[in-house]
Amino acid sequence: MTDGFSFYWRNASVTLAEAGIGFAVGNALAVATAGLVLLAPWLERLATQLAVITYCLPLIAIGPVIFAVAGPPISGEPSMTAAVLAGLSVYFVTVVTTIQGLKAADPSGLDVIAVAGGNRFHQLVKVQLITAVPYIFTALKIAAPASVLGAILGEFVGGVDSGLGPAMVSAQETLNVDRLWALALVAVLVAGAAYAVIALAGRLATPWAGKES
Template structure:
């Protein structure tokens, strides 16, 4: 019996070691790929003697991060504030509207086509209108970031709230559950995978919305810094600003993914 227990323990240890190696490989592979692409990029710059004002290499971009670090950091946080507030407000309004649509079909028939129409208007066309109305402050940037988050979350949340097993609904009604109990215990739980799928999209697009708004009318933020570096042919700063915007989007995406792992403990089928 002792030998059997020892062999089982050894097998479990080997499985744990294999799982750890697999997870480490999954984490290292994207990092190694990114490093390889950076090395290749720098080699292309050296081999073809490309001038820095046309395309700087990673070393020159790193120099811009060091030299213009305070400027990049300040504008990074300003864009982060706009994108984060737009993300919160846009998704919150979308969730509340989705709940209203599910519980009141008349409101869905009345307002959903309007939401579709608003979504068809290009953000680049909406931005100047909002800048004219609200000025060059934070308001138009936050509104544009919210608009670009709104529609995907609305569609996915409505679909998630409706994606309830009819047998489960029948069981809840047999148990005399109220509409509020059905919502909190059944509909909301079924909607979480759909919601987080939309939030992951919104986490990246809200940054795009904030930067587009800064292009239209702003003297601060990563969008304004991108335009300034472009006009001055300061390519290293331009690339550093673009990478900063990408890092901001990745950070927001990672935060949403972390929240998803914490809130959804059960395994769900893939959302198609």
């Protein structure tokens, strides 16, 4: 690499912060949406359509709109525009996969809860969520690198002065090809590391799922 470690870490840490915010909020909303669908099945079509809309939105096009609402960040701080785009990048896959996992619950387990006097909420918490955990971690593995990409795209319009996105733009404008490729490699490594961390967490949290987690 053509620059010191501090240069790449300073920029990568900003992007990671933005991706982390979007990853946490986007996936939390996605899991909550899936749970709500199970409690109120009539909402499934609406929730699915909403997820599809977020997936089809051209992030680079709506970035300026989000920036106009969120405003510029404090110098050196994460961009809320980038965080929002990171969240949008993960919402669809987590909603769809979580709903699939919740629906995969063993009917006999649901019947036991019902016979014991439980309602839909008890079935969701005691049976369906446990069944869905491996599915959720599968979605999170995909969402982790997607959130990094969403954050980088958001940085192009997010008014930040640091991060992998603006660093790439600066390298491109100054025709610093070595730095540009090094930053691209760092972005790939960050996304890959995020995937690996979630995959490891999934294996530890769902040992019964084996390779399917």
